[in-house]
Amino acid sequence: MIDSTYKEQLQAWDKMYVWHPFTQMLDYAKETPLIIEEGNGIYLKDVDGKEYIDGVSSMWCNIHGHRKKEIDDAIKLQLDKIAHTTLLGPSNLPAIELASRLVEIVPHGLNKVFYSDNGSTANEVALKMAVQYWQHRGYKDKVEFLALQFGYHGDTIGTMSVGGVEIYQKAFRPLYFKTHLAPSPYCYRCPLEKQVDSCNLACLDKLEDVLKTHAHAIAAMIMEPLVQGAGGMIVHPSGYLSGARALCKKYNVIFVLDEVMTGFGRTGKMFACNHENVVPDIMTLSKGINGGYMPLAVTLATEEIYNVFLGKYAELKTFFHGHTYTGNPLGCAAGLASLRLFEKEHILENLAPKINVLRDKLKQFESLEHVGNIRQCGLIAAIELVRDKATKEPYPWEERVGVQICLESRKRGLLIRPLGHILVIIPPLTIKEDELGRMLNIMYESIRMITE
């Protein structure tokens, strides 16, 4: 803990100098900044010594809790050898070892690992790979993309071009390349106004319509499997993923799965695509890759894609892409330690009872007057708040009900961050069942406090 004069100094500097992401700084300036000083397990501690459950897994990436000894030790051990060396040219031990471990655990066939340092770049790499792949094969027109409404793939111009979340994107639309958006399988607000038990996944027919007309110009389809994260934790009906996969195969379009959020156990299996036995052509991973310790990402591709890039240098088939911190040894060492923990602590096996507790606990929210929809996939859940339950009329986003509820939760020792009027539950995978219960109790009280 720090003394109060220094704390005030930090708060002042924070407001003066730090421009926070996705934050209206005018609002931020009105509040007392929350400054985290340490963490331990699922708890974060601020400069006043107050503890909070890390209910967002520090932006959806923490898996084993904070200050996990095995990961700390692996980083310290690597630090005694080297912190960073480039992968442009030379290779390094942790990058090689992690690549070979990843190939063992991802769906069979994805055996080429391209490193970068965040989810956006991993997807950007996937998009560039797809376009260049078709160029090399002589399909010069395949330069457009297919993506889903409410999809989110990052904040670079390229990944925003394939994004489907309206309010983040408005200002940049003139810069985008061409992307066709298919309807999101968002069953609570079905864009086709069907019912999930009788629709026969009509949204897949819409997807096929786009492919039928435009596949000759489409390099790849990119989507988040099972759950669309930033678009509102939209949980897809079963069968959509495998259906989309089959359609892309049928129409000769590269199928890219963005597992940046869903990867590494979030959905109850190692990867979301495992639930429907889907093997994409390209897969991207980042958030949970090293337990949420430091920036690292990978884009995995099949041998088939990789081989098309092989040739004499003068043919310019090289994949011209790379980042300074590509394959950073510290990040990779942490990744290896995280994967060892998955085995040693039986992370996946231990998830099932937690997923059930979450499901049971969520039931009590159904009776709340302003809870319109509750959805869950593994250890991800969302509570969609509505002004009127019968008509599903949403709260106007300007009212920031979600933010108010999260501020109320913060007072009670829980840190969560909403997506508009959708409350998100995404704790570290090692959260214990009673802690999960406490987290949901705080949310329940906070929702009642703000909406009733």
Ligand SMILES: *Cc1c(COP(=O)(O)O)cnc(C)c1O
């Ligand atoms: C967070 C996220 C990204 C972007 O990752 P960054 O590391 O924030 O660039 C991309 N796709 C999905 C599905 C995500 O959840």
